[in-house]
Amino acid sequence: MEPIIQIQNVTKTFTGKDNQVEALKGISLDIEKGDIYGIIGMSGAGKSTLVRCLNFLEKPTTGTVLIENQDLSAMSEKELRKTRTEIAMIFQHFNLLMQRNVLDNVCFPMEIVGVKKADARKRAMELLEIVGLKEKAKSYPAQLSGGQKQRVAIARALANNPKILLCDEATSALDPTTTKSILQLLKQINRDFGITIVIITHEMAVVQEICSHVAIIDNGELAESGTVEEVFTSPKTAAAKKLVFMVNPQATEMRGKRCIRIVFSENSSFEPVIANMVLECKAPVNILLADTKDIGGIAHGQMILQLPEDETAAAKMIHYLQERKLTVEEVDSYVG
């Protein structure tokens, strides 16, 4: 299938008074139609700049971006504006018009493309129904909670039937429960309308929750990309490992002892793997990190275990886990 977004060797340099900052250092990435593509990185990694290059809110210094094979850098101002109506965007701070009510906020993008007022209002009400805020149509943004504001922003983003939805840290200002509901809404939108979604975030949990693919940006460079499962199960680069493990700083005290990381992806969540292993091997383990969840009876997630000092028991444990088809790797090299 043709990629809907092609990022080709994009660099972006910001020139200050007496210094230059290379925000992006040659990034190439293809995003397929229908993907929910996560772009993750630490703050300052350049991911927000990258997402703004996808609708040319930031023009790349070199390189280009193709949307459905159309080169954005070759477009006139007018063509670019037309293309932007097909690439919607939502933001960390929602960016709603504070002096307009919810309904008029959703109508705003339709005003820009010249939809008749009555038609725009009708469509806006339908969209508010989808995001579950129909009864708030006459409210003003200041009267809404963060999650509600983001729902309005999503309704607004869908107004002109975009092909792509860019989300710039869209859940970073929200609490975990609200984040989850917003992510579910995005998932539903992706499924129901086939809109390709690009999600910029610094939280691995967001990527795990809904993304099909992920790219890891580190210091302006693409560190790693692939399906979420690939990257999550076997991160290759230091940047990827750092994000995937999100290690508790206290873990550094365990230096010098053997630690392993286990990834759950196909085991039954009804099987108490770790407890059975401890009973079988008759030695204790120290759970340094555990982040697992039950998705449809299958355990997903990861654990980091500190193994007993007794080498035989440790080897037996690794063997036991590998027998149960868990991905096991030693992680003492990365800690810190």
Added chain:
Amino acid sequence: MWDSTVVKMIAEGTLVTLYMTLVSTLAAYVLGLPMGIILVVTAKDGLRPNKLIYKTLDFIVNIVRSVPFLILLILVIPLTRAIVGKAYGPTATIVPLVLAAAPFIARMVESSLLEVDKGVIEAAQSMGAGLWTIIWKVLLGEARTSLIVGATIVLGTVLGYSSMAGIVGGGGLGDIAIQYGYYRYQADIMWVTVILLVVLVQIMQVFGTRLSKKLDKRTR
């Protein structure tokens, strides 16, 4: 001495003052509003950065703003004569009032528009909004309460300036205060005009504040 002639004179003076203030403010906005918008749009991080236009306009605004009104009033007499045909009277006073108020308005508008959240502007751009849509619907729309508060301040200032024009026969309440209070030592007439000026400013202030509060949807 508080006969019908004096009362009539003061009533007329009040109307003349209102005429000068309102017409000048309106005309000054015709000049100052676009100037303020251009300042914001052409600024370094504006929507269409343009150093030459920005610097030129910024310089002109600063120059005119730093000339005291009374001096400006006298400086522009040749221009006033060319436009109105004479250099005294209410209509003639409008010329220097507009010239003084326009740069002041430009600065007020500039600061109001700069308060608009950059993120909202970015959002509009991401939707494919053009420059005019952003200026009209985002900048002016979102800054409307601040613009109204600004206009209230401008009205008060222009009212004050119009009184100053009484020195050179500008007409209105200021003129009466100077003629009777200063030249003829009739303090009572001067006090009445001063009180009327204060009342006018108060009315404008209350009206402006109410309107801006009513239109502000950011609270609650």
